[in-house]
Amino acid sequence: MGDPGSVALTVEHDGGVQAIAFSPDGTRFASGGGDSVVRVRATGIGPPLDVPSSGFVTSLAFGPDGTVFxxxxxxxxxxxxxxxxxVLWQGPPQPGDAVNLVRFLPDGRVVAVTDTAVFVLDGATGSPVRSIPVDTPLIAGADISRDGTLIALAIDERHGGDHHQAGSARVLRLDTGAETGRLTPDDAVFAVAFSPDASLVLCCAADDTTRVFEADGGAQLWPAEDDVDDQVTAPHCLAYDPKGxxxxxxxxxxxxxVLEAESGVERGRAPKLDPAAPDPGVGAVTHVAFGPNGKVAASACVDNVVRLFDLDGKEHYAVGTDEVLAMGFSPDGRLLAIGCFNRAVLLDNGPFGAG
Known part of the structure; x- marks a missing residue:
C-alpha cells in the first residue's frame, strides 16, 4: 500500500480515456476511449491485454463473474x-444510434443505453431481449438497481424541436419497460442514482436543484416545496453511499x-473553505463517487484536482491531474481510477479506502 494519493498504475493511451472499469474481484482494470485500443491491465501482477476499438469507446463493464467484458x-x-x-458477439442494438452506456445485470444480460432508448441484450448471444424507447429524449444519464430490475434515467428535453427548458427523472422496469415513477423539475435532469435498496432516486437538474423521490410513484421526499430555493448547489453529478x-x-x-440521504441536510463539503474568504476560483465539479466503505468520497474538478475526503469534507489527499473524463473506485476501495487525456491513472487511497 502506497501513500494516499500516490500513483499505483498508469495506463498510457493515445486519446481521451472516457471509459474505465474494474473486474468484480478488483484484480483487473480496463480503460478505453478515443484511441484504437482498449487496454486491460492487472492491478497487481498479471499479463496485459490489448484489444482493438474504433476509437469511440464510451463505456466498459465486466461481467458478474469477471470472465467477460x-x-x-x-x-x-x-x-x-x-x-x-x-469477440464472443457484437452488434448494434439500434443502427444509427451510438451506445453511451453498457452494464451487466446480475443474471449476465447486458443493458445498453443510447440517446433515445434502453436495450436489454441476451448475455450469451447479444440478441435483443427488450427495447424500451424514450419519448422526448435525450438520455443524459442512467443508473441500474442492484437487483437488476429497474433503471433510472436522467432526461434532458431541451433538445426537442421547440427547445423548451424541460426534463425529467424516470424509473422504468427492465422486464416490461413500464414506468414506475417520474419526477419533473423545472429544467433538464443531469444525473440520477438509486439508493442501495432502489426505493429512492437521487437526481440533480439544470434548475439548480438536487431532489430525492420515491422510485415507486415518484413522490418527492426532499426538499420540501418551500425549501427548494435553499437547496441550490448548481449540481452536475451525484452518487449514493453504498449503505444508503x-x-x-x-x-x-x-x-x-455530502448530504444526509434521508433529509438532504449538508454534513460537509470539499474543499473545506472559509465562506468569508475570497473566492479561490475552484472550478466546477465534474465527477463524484463514494468509496465502497461509505466513509470517503472522491471528486474531480475542472481545476484539475482530484480529492479524497471524509463525510465532514476533511481531505485525505488532493492530487493535481489532467482533465478528468471518468472516475471510479475499485471494489475494495483501495484504488481510485481516473480517465484523462492520453492516460488512465490508478491512485492509491491508502488506509482511507479500505474497511
Whole structure:
C-alpha cells in the first residue's frame, strides 16, 4: 500500500480515456476511449491485454463473474473474453444510434443505453431481449438497481424541436419497460442514482436543484416545496453511499457536498473553505463517487484536482491531474481510477479506502 494519493498504475493511451472499469474481484482494470485500443491491465501482477476499438469507446463493464467484458464502441456493443480478448458477439442494438452506456445485470444480460432508448441484450448471444424507447429524449444519464430490475434515467428535453427548458427523472422496469415513477423539475435532469435498496432516486437538474423521490410513484421526499430555493448547489453529478445513509453532490460552484440521504441536510463539503474568504476560483465539479466503505468520497474538478475526503469534507489527499473524463473506485476501495487525456491513472487511497 502506497501513500494516499500516490500513483499505483498508469495506463498510457493515445486519446481521451472516457471509459474505465474494474473486474468484480478488483484484480483487473480496463480503460478505453478515443484511441484504437482498449487496454486491460492487472492491478497487481498479471499479463496485459490489448484489444482493438474504433476509437469511440464510451463505456466498459465486466461481467458478474469477471470472465467477460462489454465495450460500447460507437454504435456497436462487443462482448469479449476477459482472458483472450476474443469477440464472443457484437452488434448494434439500434443502427444509427451510438451506445453511451453498457452494464451487466446480475443474471449476465447486458443493458445498453443510447440517446433515445434502453436495450436489454441476451448475455450469451447479444440478441435483443427488450427495447424500451424514450419519448422526448435525450438520455443524459442512467443508473441500474442492484437487483437488476429497474433503471433510472436522467432526461434532458431541451433538445426537442421547440427547445423548451424541460426534463425529467424516470424509473422504468427492465422486464416490461413500464414506468414506475417520474419526477419533473423545472429544467433538464443531469444525473440520477438509486439508493442501495432502489426505493429512492437521487437526481440533480439544470434548475439548480438536487431532489430525492420515491422510485415507486415518484413522490418527492426532499426538499420540501418551500425549501427548494435553499437547496441550490448548481449540481452536475451525484452518487449514493453504498449503505444508503449519505449522498455526495458535485456542483458548478466548485464544491462536492455530502448530504444526509434521508433529509438532504449538508454534513460537509470539499474543499473545506472559509465562506468569508475570497473566492479561490475552484472550478466546477465534474465527477463524484463514494468509496465502497461509505466513509470517503472522491471528486474531480475542472481545476484539475482530484480529492479524497471524509463525510465532514476533511481531505485525505488532493492530487493535481489532467482533465478528468471518468472516475471510479475499485471494489475494495483501495484504488481510485481516473480517465484523462492520453492516460488512465490508478491512485492509491491508502488506509482511507479500505474497511
Amino acid at each position: 462489454a465495450v460500447a464502441d460507437g454504435e456497436q456493443v462487443f462482448l469479449r473474453s476477459a482472458t483472450t480478448g476474443a 445513509r449519505w449522498s455526495v453532490v458535485g456542483g458548478s460552484d466548485g464544491f462536492a457536498r
